[in-house]
Structures are given as C-alpha cells and as structure tokens.
Amino acid sequence: MKAIGIDVGGTFTDLIYVDRQTGAQGIHKVSTTPHDPSQGVITGLTELMVQGAIAPSDIAQVFHGTTTATNAVLEARGARAGMITNQGFRDVLHIGRHQRPDHYSIMQEIPWQNRPLIKRRYRKTVQGRLVPPTGEELEPLDEAAIRKAARELKAEGVEAVAICFLFSYLNPIHENRARAIVAEEMPDAFVTTSSDISPQFREFERFTTAALATFVGPKVGRYVRNLEGALADQKISGDLRIMASNGGVVTPRMVTQNPALTMMSGLAAGVLGGAWVGQRCGRDKVITFDIGGTSADIGIAIDGVCAETDARSTSIAGFPLLMPMLDIHTIGAGGGSIAYVDQGGAFKVGPQSAGADPGPAAYGRGGTKPTVTDANLVLGRLEPGDFLGGEMGLDLGAAQAVIKDLAAELGMDPLEAAEGVLTILNANMANAIRSRTVQRGIDPRAFSLVAMGGAGPLQGAEVAAMLEVPEVIVPPHPGITSALGLLIADLKYDVIHTQFQVSTSADLALFNSEFAEMEAKLTARLTEDGLNTEDVRFERAGDLRYLGQGYELRVPFDLGEVTETALEQVWQRFHKSHAAEYGHAFESSSIEVVNLRMTAVGPSPDLDLPTLEGGKGLDAAHVRTRQAVFRVDGRLQSFETQVYRRDFLPLGVPVPGPAILLQKDSTTVVPPKATAMPHETGSVIISLEAKS
Incomplete structure (x- = not known):
C-alpha cells in the first residue's frame, strides 16, 4: 500500500511516498505556489509519480499538511466575516478580558483591536438568552431579528458568519436555530456556531475561536475542494487526510466544517516526524527544530509523546484559540529571513522573509535583500552548483553583492557581516528553545536536537552549542521530515x-x-x-x-x-x-x-523503513575540499572543509568537522570541534565538544 505525504511550506512544497509493505520510498521538492498552493501540490505529486513509476491507482492514501489557515490569519487575508450574538455583547471580540498581552508596554499591539477578525459594523445583535447552570431559556430567540441581520450581512458582501451566543456550551439550541435561519438567507455563505467550533466556557476565547474559523473558512474550503478536484483529475482515488493541530489527521469534511482544526497543520507534522526519528535512533527526549524558508518551529517530545498546549498559551498571531493543539513555538527565522539595519541602527534578522518569490538573492530570481541563505553561501557553507541535488543553482555573485551592501551599511567586513547574520539568527532560535525548556524547568542538556527542514541542518549544530545540547540528529531526509510526519500520524x-x-x-x-x-x-x-x-x-x-x-x-x-x-x-x-x-x-x-x-x-499502520547496511566508503563519498568560514574561540577563521555526498557515507565511520554533507533536500554543516556519525536508521548524529 503506497502512501504519500505532502507538506506545503512558505518556500517549498515537500513530498514523500512510502510503500508500507516493501519500505520503498522516494522524495521530491517543488517551489510553493503562494497564489494557489494546490497547484504546487499537484505539480510535485505528478513529478513524484513519474520519478517513482507510481500509478495513480496504487496510491491508497494522501496525507496533507496545509498552511492555508495559518497564513490567512498571519497575513490578515481572510474572508469578510460577520457575527450574530446576544444583544449587549457586540463588543466581546474587542474588549477581551481587559488584560494587556504585555503588561508594561505602552506601544503594544492588541491583535483583536488593531486588526479585528470581524469588523464591528458586521457584528449584529439579537434578543434571546440562555442561562446557567443547565442552559435553560430565559428569553426566547428573536428569529425575525436573526433573519433581518442575515439579510443585512448578505447585502454588505459578507461571505462567512459566526453565530456566538452566551452559554451555548451548555445548550446549543439557540445557535443551531440561528444557523439554520442564516443558511436559508445566505445559502452560499460559510456559517458556523461557537458550540460547534469550541463548546467550552470563557466567552471571549470561544467567540474568538469561532471568529477565526469564520475568517479562514471560505479560503480553507476552496483550497480543500480544489485539492480534491485536482486529485480526482489525476485519477487518484486514495483517501485524502489532512493534518490537524492536535497531531492527528482528519477527513476533508471535518476540515471544511471546522477549518480552525488546521491552524497549526503543517507544524504539527514536523514535531511528529522529529519525535519518530529520535525514537528510531534510541533517543526518547528530543527537541524538534524545524527551519524552513520563512520560520523556525520548535517542539518538545518525551518518550515519543509530543507536548500539548493549555488554555493559557494556545494562540495564533496573538488571537486566543480554544482548540486541542500540540505545543509548537514558531518564530520568524528561516533560510529566507532578511538581514537589515533598523531605524535605530540595530542589526536584525527576520521576521521578514524573501519567501519563495523572489526568494534570496542567491536564487537568481530578482531578490535584492540579504538573507540567511545568502550569508551561508558567502561563508562557503552551501555548494553553489549542488542545491536541491543540482536541480537548482545558486548565484554566488548576487549573494556576495547583497552581503557587501549590508556590510557597508554596518561598517563591517563582508565575511564578518555574513557570519553576524548567522549568529543573530542562531541566538534568536536558541532563545526560542530556552523559552520552551529552561523557562519551564526543563534542562535542554538532557535532550537531543532533531534538526530538520531545509535549513535546520545548516544551523542545528551551532544552535545546539549555544544551548549546550550534546548532540544533533539530522534525519535521513531533513527537508521532508514534516511530510514524513504526516505518514505516521494517527486519525x-x-x-x-x-x-x-x-x-x-x-x-x-x-x-x-x-x-x-x-x-x-x-x-x-x-x-x-x-x-x-x-x-x-x-x-x-x-x-x-x-x-x-x-x-x-x-x-x-x-x-x-x-x-x-x-x-x-x-x-x-x-x-x-x-x-x-x-x-x-x-x-x-x-x-x-x-x-x-x-x-x-x-492508529495509523506502522511505518517500518529498512535500516542501512553501509555506504560506499569515505573516499567514494568525498566530493571536494573547499574553504568555509566559522567562528572558533571568538575568532573568524577560514578552514579547509571536506564536502561529502551524504548517501555514500559508511556506517560507523566518524566524519570530523568542519565538513559539509550534501543531499537533495538539505545541506548539513558539521562545524569545527564536532563529529558526524552516520546511523543505521539513515540519520546522521553530530556530537558536539562539551564546554569545559
């Protein structure tokens, strides 16, 4: 039975197929198509089928992680949404809990006030009230007012409506009746209720969760329908399952009914994949460290169980979200993160990203701003002619030009500026990991760091060194680990x-x-x-x-x-x-x-991938020797660095740093004073020199 996992990221769409009976597998990466991610999905899928000689009828399952809902909220590009609520409670979404997210900041942004999901003019109120403790009716629902409100919202071009009444978690009768009336008046609109989305107490959080679902509902629904149609056009009739924020997969029907389920869809798959890779290597305590082109995602797993969030800390883009979710911390730091000097003269990296189009200057697509990828290329840590397995060349001259401009603005040597980009990025990531470990009483030194994503293995060893984490595990296909995580996810x-x-x-x-x-x-x-x-x-x-x-x-x-x-x-x-x-x-x-x-x-079927028996030898794996720049003992130095084909490395033979390991979906950097050891599971384990 062949299964395919597809994870859509901000820069690349990653695909993996596995034959669960034979263990045969194949991977592929294509550029994400931001205007319609389903186009990139289908392009990658058809190319992968050609590469693996896979017939559409052989595909029994397609697992998918999507960022459609996440991006709609982060970019504030959702539907024109409306709300119908109890009279007197029109401003629950605006008032919140009278708590400032940052207690001592006088310049803070309050998301639900600065960029409301549902504008005030689209929030309608009606008579009707249920009361605790059993949800009995105190005041009947004004059905005529519901119908009038729906007609007004329709006339104002609203395409999605949230029905949010007090105490509906005790008794949904008023919300269900209101939804039926709105559906009659607005048959083409996405209509949902707070009791369907999140039947829990705390009206601000429940209302906001319903508003989030309403804000992204039309976009998610269109995306899922487009994807289902595109799969049907390709004659793929296997079951489609979509990753939910809780670390499980659900049906397309569930997603279209409750799109808030997918707020952390692709991110959850990465944590699952990283935990699985760690367990295969015999490590039960892992920090998953997934760096893509736009963001870095951090999770914790102990004994293969991924930590979940609680009601205090579950949010997206600052909006509270009352949904079961894995505990994933995301920061704007990735291969495409832009380095710049702010108005106060501070040297910063991210969260702005060059994305997939035009991307870093090194991509040769017109990018003009220095990024993390450009810095790695200038420092000799990327091979210009061997990016994506040679399918994509990198423009060293363009990268040097944008880094030189940055260095001039900073008054620094270009190599110092490039290394500074990486140091700032790595420090940001290390601080993010500390917030999930040290600040919660967890000692990261007792964990292994699973470095994945296209850029994770580039930065993983240096980030681990900042945290005194003793080792880094680089999965067999680090850039595809989130897609792999989809294949092991349970329903x-x-x-x-x-x-x-x-x-x-x-x-x-x-x-x-x-x-x-x-x-x-x-x-x-x-x-x-x-x-x-x-x-x-x-x-x-x-x-x-x-x-x-x-x-x-x-x-x-x-x-x-x-x-x-x-x-x-x-x-x-x-x-x-x-x-x-x-x-x-x-x-x-x-x-x-x-x-x-x-x-x-x-439970999903077991994924039993074969272990490796050996490579072709260190000499056969050696590609070339090149100069690469690292900071060691406080000094920036150029080192003779060995470049190897990762798939040729023999088992049990240590690879001393500095070294660069090449493969299609990522590049692994083994810095000086570190040693890489290929593992029988296909992972590479980088051991770091302990600090004295």
Missing part, C-alpha cells in the same frame, strides 16, 4: 464538554453519562466520515484546577466506569501535575473539574 478526533464539578461533591453518574455521550458522539462522527471504528481507541482527560484558580491543568482519566477510587486517582494526578508545573501543591484544597475531554484515536 484523531476530539470532543470537549464543559462540566463544572468539585471534588467534595462529585456526581459519579454525571461523569459516566458525559463520557458515554462523548464516546457516542465520536463514534457517530467516525461513522459519518466512513471510517472503520473497530480499531479506534478512546482516551479521556479533564481540565482541573484548585477551586478559585483561573487556569487549569490537563489530567488523564482512566477508561471504564468512573468510581470513587478512580476519581481519587485523578485528584492525586492533579496534585502531582500542579507540583511539577508550579513547584507546589495544595493537597487539602478542593479540586474543580471544568472540562471533560475525549479523543478517538485510529
């Missing part, structure tokens, strides 16, 4: 119910009935999507806090009947989790459950 559907219960008066019957209802809901959803439920396993969890606290910790619940004994185990898990997170626990305090969660997991 994963989530359901969340808000339910308030206190440990001192827990209602066991209510716990059991809620979990039974959630399991039935998930089973029905799987059946509607035509999925086999026989092999699905269910996982339970709850969001818990001490009574009176404002934020929660996620704690697992065992399967089976919820009994007094089972609940006591949950309370003890919470105490331990609180102590691990905050350094203390209040074991005599009452505990409050606020949300119950259930996940249906359909």
Whole structure:
C-alpha cells in the first residue's frame, strides 16, 4: 500500500511516498505556489509519480499538511466575516478580558483591536438568552431579528458568519436555530456556531475561536475542494487526510466544517516526524527544530509523546484559540529571513522573509535583500552548483553583492557581516528553545536536537552549542521530515464538554453519562466520515484546577466506569501535575473539574523503513575540499572543509568537522570541534565538544 505525504511550506512544497509493505520510498521538492498552493501540490505529486513509476491507482492514501489557515490569519487575508450574538455583547471580540498581552508596554499591539477578525459594523445583535447552570431559556430567540441581520450581512458582501451566543456550551439550541435561519438567507455563505467550533466556557476565547474559523473558512474550503478536484483529475482515488493541530489527521469534511482544526497543520507534522526519528535512533527526549524558508518551529517530545498546549498559551498571531493543539513555538527565522539595519541602527534578522518569490538573492530570481541563505553561501557553507541535488543553482555573485551592501551599511567586513547574520539568527532560535525548556524547568542538556527542514541542518549544530545540547540528529531526509510526519500520524478526533464539578461533591453518574455521550458522539462522527471504528481507541482527560484558580491543568482519566477510587486517582494526578508545573501543591484544597475531554484515536499502520547496511566508503563519498568560514574561540577563521555526498557515507565511520554533507533536500554543516556519525536508521548524529 503506497502512501504519500505532502507538506506545503512558505518556500517549498515537500513530498514523500512510502510503500508500507516493501519500505520503498522516494522524495521530491517543488517551489510553493503562494497564489494557489494546490497547484504546487499537484505539480510535485505528478513529478513524484513519474520519478517513482507510481500509478495513480496504487496510491491508497494522501496525507496533507496545509498552511492555508495559518497564513490567512498571519497575513490578515481572510474572508469578510460577520457575527450574530446576544444583544449587549457586540463588543466581546474587542474588549477581551481587559488584560494587556504585555503588561508594561505602552506601544503594544492588541491583535483583536488593531486588526479585528470581524469588523464591528458586521457584528449584529439579537434578543434571546440562555442561562446557567443547565442552559435553560430565559428569553426566547428573536428569529425575525436573526433573519433581518442575515439579510443585512448578505447585502454588505459578507461571505462567512459566526453565530456566538452566551452559554451555548451548555445548550446549543439557540445557535443551531440561528444557523439554520442564516443558511436559508445566505445559502452560499460559510456559517458556523461557537458550540460547534469550541463548546467550552470563557466567552471571549470561544467567540474568538469561532471568529477565526469564520475568517479562514471560505479560503480553507476552496483550497480543500480544489485539492480534491485536482486529485480526482489525476485519477487518484486514495483517501485524502489532512493534518490537524492536535497531531492527528482528519477527513476533508471535518476540515471544511471546522477549518480552525488546521491552524497549526503543517507544524504539527514536523514535531511528529522529529519525535519518530529520535525514537528510531534510541533517543526518547528530543527537541524538534524545524527551519524552513520563512520560520523556525520548535517542539518538545518525551518518550515519543509530543507536548500539548493549555488554555493559557494556545494562540495564533496573538488571537486566543480554544482548540486541542500540540505545543509548537514558531518564530520568524528561516533560510529566507532578511538581514537589515533598523531605524535605530540595530542589526536584525527576520521576521521578514524573501519567501519563495523572489526568494534570496542567491536564487537568481530578482531578490535584492540579504538573507540567511545568502550569508551561508558567502561563508562557503552551501555548494553553489549542488542545491536541491543540482536541480537548482545558486548565484554566488548576487549573494556576495547583497552581503557587501549590508556590510557597508554596518561598517563591517563582508565575511564578518555574513557570519553576524548567522549568529543573530542562531541566538534568536536558541532563545526560542530556552523559552520552551529552561523557562519551564526543563534542562535542554538532557535532550537531543532533531534538526530538520531545509535549513535546520545548516544551523542545528551551532544552535545546539549555544544551548549546550550534546548532540544533533539530522534525519535521513531533513527537508521532508514534516511530510514524513504526516505518514505516521494517527486519525484523531476530539470532543470537549464543559462540566463544572468539585471534588467534595462529585456526581459519579454525571461523569459516566458525559463520557458515554462523548464516546457516542465520536463514534457517530467516525461513522459519518466512513471510517472503520473497530480499531479506534478512546482516551479521556479533564481540565482541573484548585477551586478559585483561573487556569487549569490537563489530567488523564482512566477508561471504564468512573468510581470513587478512580476519581481519587485523578485528584492525586492533579496534585502531582500542579507540583511539577508550579513547584507546589495544595493537597487539602478542593479540586474543580471544568472540562471533560475525549479523543478517538485510529492508529495509523506502522511505518517500518529498512535500516542501512553501509555506504560506499569515505573516499567514494568525498566530493571536494573547499574553504568555509566559522567562528572558533571568538575568532573568524577560514578552514579547509571536506564536502561529502551524504548517501555514500559508511556506517560507523566518524566524519570530523568542519565538513559539509550534501543531499537533495538539505545541506548539513558539521562545524569545527564536532563529529558526524552516520546511523543505521539513515540519520546522521553530530556530537558536539562539551564546554569545559
């Protein structure tokens, strides 16, 4: 059974196919087509099929990671969206929680006020009110007002509408009726409800999550439909699955109904792929470090389990997002990041990127600004004639020209300026990793760094050295690791119910009935999507806090009947989790459950890739010796650097740095005082010299 993984990045679209029966595999990269990413997907797919002699009918599964929703939010290029809410609550999206994202900044940007997802003039209010604790109706819904609001929004060119009412997480009856009316009046619009998108308490976060889904809904829907149509045109009838932010894959139908599921689609696949590569090498604690052309994405995995975010820190572009998501930290730092001198005279790199078009000056497509790729080329760390396996040449002269202009502005030597670009970039990345490790009580020195993406292996060793991480793992195909992660992702559907219960008066019957209802809901959803439920396993969890606290910790619940004994185990898990997170626990305090969660997991088939038996020898792998520039012991020095074909390197033979390892989808830099060792899994492990 052949499966294909396709990950669309800001600069390149990466593809990998694997025959799950034989272990045969192939990879391919094409430039991303920003105006319509599906065009790049189909171009890459057809070329990959030709290269691998794959018939369309042989493809059983297509797994896809998309940045369509992410980019729409980051670039503020979504739909003209409207909202219908309770009278008196028109400005929930604007007011937020009266909290400043940065407490002490007087110049800060507040995203939901500076660039609202739904402009105020497109927010309509109607009479109708439900009340807690059960969601009973206090005031009937004004259906005539709903119809009037829908007609007004239609006349104003609104193409997507969010229905957001108070306490709909307790009872969605008003939202469901309003959606039906709006759909009658606006049959071509994308219409959704906050109870469908995120049925949880906290109205600002729930409303904003629904607004995000509405803002990206039409664009995501068009993209998915275009992709499905293009696959059909290519006679590919295999199942299409799309990566969700929770680290699982879902059906296209699920994505078009709830496009917010894909806010971190491609990024989640990278963390999964990096964790899998680490485990194959026998490493259970890894920091995944995925650098593409535009951004660097950082994740943590322990024992193959990727960390998930909590309600306090789940956001995209500054907007809170109440959705299950892997804990991924993204910064604007990649191969295309632009180096510049700001108005205050500071030397900076990123977050602006040259992207795919025109790209870095070295691409020869008209780029005129110095980038990280240009700096690496000028320093001799990239081979001008061997980029993308020789399919794309790099223009050394153009790179030298833009770096020379930058150096003149800085009053520096060009090589110093180029190395400065990399030092600033690496420091930014190291600081981002510290924010996910050191600042959370995690010692990065106990981890391995999995360097992936097209630019990860170029920077990985130097970033690891800044953090005193002892080794770097470079996957077999680092530039395709996110696409590989798609192939190992499980099918994963989530359901969340808000339910308030206190440990001192827990209602066991209510716990059991809620979990039974959630399991039935998930089973029905799987059946509607035509999925086999026989092999699905269910996982339970709850969001818990001490009574009176404002934020929660996620704690697992065992399967089976919820009994007094089972609940006591949950309370003890919470105490331990609180102590691990905050350094203390209040074991005599009452505990409050606020949300119950259930996940249906359909395991993906095992991906059993063959191990390597050896290479062609170090001499056969040697391509040339060239000069490359590195900073060692505080001094910038030029070193004779050995250049090797990575696929020819023999197992068990160390490759001392400085060295450059060439392959199609990336270039690996082994700096001085480091040693690379090819591993039987196809990865390369770079050991760094410990600091004295």
